Amino acid sequence: MVKNKLKVAGIGVTSVALLVAGLGAAPATAAKSSLVVENVFQLTSTDPARSFEQTGNMINHALYETLITYKGGDASQPVPAIASKWRYNSNATSFSFTIDPKAKFSDGTKVTSADVVFSLNRLKNVKGNPSSLMDGLTVSAPNSKTVRIATEEPTPQVLAILTSPAAGIMNAKVVRACGGTDAANAESADKALECLKKKSAGSGRYVLKSFNLTTEVVLDKNMKYWDGVDKDGYDQIVIRNVPVNVQRLNVIKGASSIAADLSPDQAEGVGSKVNVIEGKASNVFFFYLSQNPAFSDATKFTSNPKCIEAARYGINYDKIVRYAGRGAIQAPGIIPSFFSGALSSKDAIKQNTARAKRAFDACGIGDTPVEIGYWGDGGAVNGLNFGSLAALVAEDLQAVGFNVSLNGAPIAVSLPLYRDNKEETGLWLWGPDWPDSTNYTESFSPGTKVGLRMGWQAGADNLIESLRQQAAVTTDPKKRAVIFSRWQKEMNKRSPLIPLVQPASILVADKSVENVKDHPIWKINLPEITKK
Amino acid sequence: MKPVPVLTPVTKTLFTGTGLTPFIIRRLLTAVVLILGITFIAFSVTQLVPGDPVAANLGQSAYSDPDIVAAFKAEYGLDQPVHIQYITYVGNLLQGNLGISLSSKRPVAEDLREFFPATLEIALVAVFVALVLGVILGTISAMTRDRLPDQIIRVFSLTGVSMPVFWTALTAFYIFFFVLGWAPGTGRLEPGAEPPPQVTGMYTVDALLDGDFATASQAVSYLLLPALVLAVFALGVITRFTRASVLEILGNDYVRTARSKGLPERVVIRRHVLRPALLAIITIAGVAFASLLAGSVLIENVFSWPGLGQYAYKSAVGLDLPGIMGVSMIVATVFIFMNLLVDVLYRVIDPQMKDSK
Numbered sequence A: 001m002v003k004n005k006l007k008v009a010g011i012g013v014t015s016v017a018l019l020v021a022g023l024g025a026a027p028a029t030a031a032k033s034s035l036v037v038e039n040v041f042q043l044t045s046t047d048p049a050r051s052f053e054q055t056g057n058m059i060n061h062a063l064y065e066t067l068i069t070y071k072g073g074d075a076s077q078p079v080p081a082i083a084s085k086w087r088y089n090s091n092a093t094s095f096s097f098t099i100d101p102k103a104k105f106s107d108g109t110k111v112t113s114a115d116v117v118f119s120l121n122r123l124k125n126v127k128g129n130p131s132s133l134m135d136g137l138t139v140s141a142p143n144s145k146t147v148r149i150a151t152e153e154p155t156p157q158v159l160a161i162l163t164s165p166a167a168g169i170m171n172a173k174v175v176r177a178c179g180g181t182d183a184a185n186a187e188s189a190d191k192a193l194e195c196l197k198k199k200s201a202g203s204g205r206y207v208l209k210s211f212n213l214t215t216e217v218v219l220d221k222n223m224k225y226w227d228g229v230d231k232d233g234y235d236q237i238v239i240r241n242v243p244v245n246v247q248r249l250n251v252i253k254g255a256s257s258i259a260a261d262l263s264p265d266q267a268e269g270v271g272s273k274v275n276v277i278e279g280k281a282s283n284v285f286f287f288y289l290s291q292n293p294a295f296s297d298a299t300k301f302t303s304n305p306k307c308i309e310a311a312r313y314g315i316n317y318d319k320i321v322r323y324a325g326r327g328a329i330q331a332p333g334i335i336p337s338f339f340s341g342a343l344s345s346k347d348a349i350k351q352n353t354a355r356a357k358r359a360f361d362a363c364g365i366g367d368t369p370v371e372i373g374y375w376g377d378g379g380a381v382n383g384l385n386f387g388s389l390a391a392l393v394a395e396d397l398q399a400v401g402f403n404v405s406l407n408g409a410p411i412a413v414s415l416p417l418y419r420d421n422k423e424e425t426g427l428w429l430w431g432p433d434w435p436d437s438t439n440y441t442e443s444f445s446p447g448t449k450v451g452l453r454m455g456w457q458a459g460a461d462n463l464i465e466s467l468r469q470q471a472a473v474t475t476d477p478k479k480r481a482v483i484f485s486r487w488q489k490e491m492n493k494r495s496p497l498i499p500l501v502q503p504a505s506i507l508v509a510d511k512s513v514e515n516v517k518d519h520p521i522w523k524i525n526l527p528e529i530t531k532k
Numbered sequence B: 001m002k003p004v005p006v007l008t009p010v011t012k013t014l015f016t017g018t019g020l021t022p023f024i025i026r027r028l029l030t031a032v033v034l035i036l037g038i039t040f041i042a043f044s045v046t047q048l049v050p051g052d053p054v055a056a057n058l059g060q061s062a063y064s065d066p067d068i069v070a071a072f073k074a075e076y077g078l079d080q081p082v083h084i085q086y087i088t089y090v091g092n093l094l095q096g097n098l099g100i101s102l103s104s105k106r107p108v109a110e111d112l113r114e115f116f117p118a119t120l121e122i123a124l125v126a127v128f129v130a131l132v133l134g135v136i137l138g139t140i141s142a143m144t145r146d147r148l149p150d151q152i153i154r155v156f157s158l159t160g161v162s163m164p165v166f167w168t169a170l171t172a173f174y175i176f177f178f179v180l181g182w183a184p185g186t187g188r189l190e191p192g193a194e195p196p197p198q199v200t201g202m203y204t205v206d207a208l209l210d211g212d213f214a215t216a217s218q219a220v221s222y223l224l225l226p227a228l229v230l231a232v233f234a235l236g237v238i239t240r241f242t243r244a245s246v247l248e249i250l251g252n253d254y255v256r257t258a259r260s261k262g263l264p265e266r267v268v269i270r271r272h273v274l275r276p277a278l279l280a281i282i283t284i285a286g287v288a289f290a291s292l293l294a295g296s297v298l299i300e301n302v303f304s305w306p307g308l309g310q311y312a313y314k315s316a317v318g319l320d321l322p323g324i325m326g327v328s329m330i331v332a333t334v335f336i337f338m339n340l341l342v343d344v345l346y347r348v349i350d351p352q353m354k355d356s357k
Helices: A002-024 A054-063 A113-125 A129-134 A158-162 A172-177 A244-253 A305-314 A317-324 A353-363 A386-400 A411-419 A438-444 A449-453 A462-473 A477-494 B009-016 B020-048 B053-057 B066-075 B082-094 B108-143 B148-162 B165-179 B203-209 B213-250 B253-260 B265-294 B297-302 B308-317 B321-349 B351-355
Strands: A034-039 A083-088 A094-099 A137-143 A146-151 A206-211 A216-221 A236-241 A274-280 A284-289 A369-375 A403-409 A425-430 A497-502 A504-510
Touching: A034 A054, A034 A244, A054 A206, A054 A216, A054 A236, A083 A158, A094 A113, A113 A129, A113 A137, A113 A146, A113 A172, A129 B066, A146 A158, A244 A504, A244 B165, A284 A305, A305 A353, A305 A386, A305 A477, A305 A497, A317 A386, A317 A497, A353 A386, A369 A386, A369 A411, A386 A403, A386 A425, A386 A497, A403 A411, A411 B053, A425 A438, A438 A449, A438 A462, A438 A477, A462 A477, B020 B082, B020 B321, B053 B066, B108 B148, B108 B203, B108 B213, B108 B265, B108 B297, B108 B308, B108 B321, B148 B213, B165 B213, B165 B297, B203 B213, B213 B265, B213 B297, B253 B265, B265 B321, B297 B308, B308 B321
Parallel strands: A034 A236, A369 A403, A369 A425
Antiparallel strands: A083 A094, A094 A146, A137 A146, A206 A216, A216 A236, A274 A504, A284 A425, A284 A497
C-alpha cells in the first residue's frame, strides 16, 4: 500500500516537474543557422518525377539541380546549372546540352549524361503528375558529357520545361538502389518513392534530412556542393506546414523566417522587423462560358458569341482588382505579366455596361437560369477566395440581365465538373506548368486542355488555332512575343475565356534574411537565400 | 453415437454467462461485426459523393493525359467495379492491409501509426485535465448552488461549451504565444528538432523512455496549449454534468441521514455523493474522450499538430478512399472501446448491474 502511494507520488512529482519545465521552456537556440519557411503545404513527396505541387517544387529546387535554371525571380532567361552550355537547331527539334565537368552529386559522384537520361526517362515513364512535361521528347546521350533531346515537332519551350524541378537530375545509382527505374514499365516497376522521402539523390545546395507530409521537411546544407559551398547560406532549412493566420503571427514574432502565403491585406501592418517582398502571382483567375450547346438550356445561349460579349463587357474589373488588394492587376490576357507576349493594361477589357446590355438582348438568353461553378469550400489562392470572386462576377452579370446563381462545391467535386466540361460557366485559375507562354497557347486554344473544358472544340476558331501553331514552331524570341500578343488579343475578341485578375504574390521575411525572391514556378528561391 | 455438442459447458458459459468475462467477449464479438458494418457504410457514403478521386489527385496536365489517368486508376484499383473494390478492400482488411493512401502514397496503416498517437497524446492530456477540473468545479458549483462561486463556474462552463473551438484555439494562440510569449509556437517540437525514437508515437512518453528529458520537456511545452484548448469544451460538459448529478444526489434521504449523523462534509461528499455521481461522470467522460479524438481537426490545424484530424481532412478533401476508411475505422474502434470501457466500469462501480446481460 505504502509502496503504491510512493509510486503514485513519484509519477505525480515527475509529471509536475515536466509540466513546470514545459511551461517555462523556451525553444533552445540551435547552434546551426536555420531558415524556417512557413507555407500551407501542397506536397505529395520529394521525388521530382512524382511531385508537381508548389511546396514540392520549392523543396526539389533546393535538392535537385536541373540542366538549366533561372536566377532569382526571373523566369525568362535560362542560366547554366548542371549543363554549362547548350544549343538547339533553328526549328527547335534538337537540343544539345554539355554537362559541367565539375558537377557532382551530394555523395561526391560525378554527374554524367547517363544520369540525365535516366532522370528524364524516369520522369516520363513513372506516369506521375509531371510526366506530361516529357510528352514528345526523346532523350539520348551520345557521350558521357553530352545529352541530346529530340522532339517530334518544333518545341521551343523545351528550355523552359527543363527548368522545372520535376526535371531535376538524380543520381541514377542511388535511385536504382532505392528500387527506382527508368524503364518503360516504371509506372509499376519503380519503387523508389518511399526511399526518396528519406534521402535525396541530387546535386543541389541542400540535401534532405527528414520528410513529413503534414508537418515539416528539413534540409541540410550540402557540404560537398560542387560549385562551392556558400558561407552565407543557411546550415539548415525547415519548411513547415502552418495555416496562413498563424504564419503571420510567427513571422512577426520572429518564430519563423519567411511567411509564404499571406494575402496583401494580411501583409499590412506586419511591423518593422520584417520585409514585405511583393511580386506578381503566376496564377491568373478567369471566368468562362461553356461552348457546349448540348449540355443544358443555359449553354444553348452561353455558346452564343453575343452572350460572351455581354459577360465580357458586363464585368466590373476594377472592383475585382480592388477586392484582390495591393499589388493585384487586371489580367489583360491569360498570359501573366512576366511572360513573353503579355498584354499591357491598355489592352485590357474595360467594363461597358451599355454594350453588355445590348449584347445580352441580342443573345436571347432572357431569364434562363445559369450557374457559375467554382471551388466553393472556402478555397482561396493568393488570398483570393473563389466564392467571393464568384459573387462579384455574379453581381455584375445580374446587373446586365443574366439570371445567375452560384454553384460552388468542394474541390474534389467542383474540379472534376470543370475538367469534364460539366459546368455552364466557371470561375477558375491557371498556374503555369512551365514558364513559357506556349503553356497558355497549348492549353487555352480550341481543342486543347482548357479549351475542351470550356467545350471549345478544335476547328472553332481558325485564326486563334493558326496563331497557336505559329507560336509552337517559332523560335525567334521577338517574333514569338508578337504571336503570343496577337493570340491573346484574338482570344479577347472571340474566345469564351474572360481573364479577370492577376493577384500579387507576397512573401514576408525576417530582416535577417537576404536574397529572397518570389518565383512563378518554385515560389521561393531557397538555394539562393543567405543570412545577413 | 452421441451427438457432439457445439458448445462445451465452459465455452457456453463464456458466451452466454452473466459475469464480466462473458460480457466482454460478447461485446468484442459484436465490435468486429460493427466495424465491418462501418466499413460498408463509410465505403458506400464515399461512393455517393459526386467527386472524382482521379481529378482530386492529379494535376491539370496529368488529368488530360489518358495514360497517366489509366496508370493512376490501375495503381489504386479505381478501374474495378465498385463492388469488387469493396470486396478487395475487406479481403485485404482481414489480412491487416488497410490499403495505400492516395494522398501520402504509403500504407494507410503506417499513416495511422504516425498520426493517431499525436492526437491520442493531446486527447489524453485534455481529458485528464477536463475530468479532474470538471469534477472539482462541478462539485463546488453544486455545493454552492446559486451563490457567487456557482454563478462564476456556470458562466465559465457555459462559455466553454458554447465557444467555437477554432476561435478558442486562435485566441489562445494569440494571447499565450504572440502577446505573452508563454507558449512556444506551433508543431510538436521546435523547427527541425529530431523526434524521439518511436515506441508509442507520443513524443513525451517516447522521449522519457529514451531518457531524453530535454526533448520530453520541449514536447510538453508544445503539447500543453493545444491540449488545454481541446480540454475547454470537455471541461464545460463535465462540469455541468457533475453539477447536475451532485445536485440530484444531494437531495436524497441518505445524504441528509449521513449529515444528521454528524459525518464531516468532505466524507459525505466523497462517500455518499461523488461515488454515485461517478456513473454519470464516467459516461460523459468516455463520450467526451472519443469525441476529442474524432473532433480535434480544427485545433490540429491551428497548432499545426500532425494528428488524425489533419489526416482525416486531407483524406476527405482528396477523396482518398483508403485514408477515409482507415480514419473511420479507427474512430469507430475508439468509440466502441470507450463504450465498452464505460460499461465495464459501470459494473465495477455498481455491482447490481452484474446480473444483467
